[in-house]
Amino acid sequence: MEKKTILKQPSLCHCTNMRRSSRAVTQFYDEMLRPSGLKVTQYSLLNHLRRLGPLTMNELSKVIRLERTTLVRNLKPLEKIGLVKITVENPSHARLVHLTEKGLNSLEKAIPYWNQAQKHLNELLTNEEIRVFKGVLQKLESISQ
Template structure:
């Protein structure tokens, strides 16, 4: 019986304290908020993040974007191919490959401009949901982890 009690206490601790669970839940809620706002533009927040990161640099190698956004190569590759088909990104060489350089097309820049008000609304709602203290805490955590900006 003691073992069950110890296991139960351990489970209660995970349920009540697990940082990973809370971060993942918060991520899903906030990502959903941005995705819903950007959906009328045919864009997901993850794709918007890639467009912004590439636009900010002017052009980038896929490996650089993966480092900046902390995403897997396969995830980036899928999104880049979709965004190239949509005309939002272009690459040199156009066929892609390991050494390609990607850049935002004029159509991709227009999309970012059109989607900006929707992003602003999602940003305001996210701030409302997590509060100014939450926003400050997120900035501090990101900075401590070296994730403060979309740069290498």
């Protein structure tokens, strides 16, 4: 996918710049993943469940650093279409999130599109920019723990 890159004037506010960048990258990944039927947020949730196995809501919330209420809201459509299954574990009554076979199949279908998006960003940025970018993101994530 050949896309023209237009550099925009940054804001004085770091938060505004991060939010703009985040929206642009999310929209880009969503567009690349469109043929798979998944959005990047859904892809990420399914991929975490594939890698880590069934997790409680609290565990999944911590792993992906997403507020529990937002996680529940994001899981509902996935559960409705059968990509995840949520069970209640006794005696703790913790809700356990499982990736279903259908969810695994959807994820497998999406992987080539995700790889294509990754490749495009790897071509847009230099190796040094990617290294610095990851380091900056890691620092920024540590300010809110």
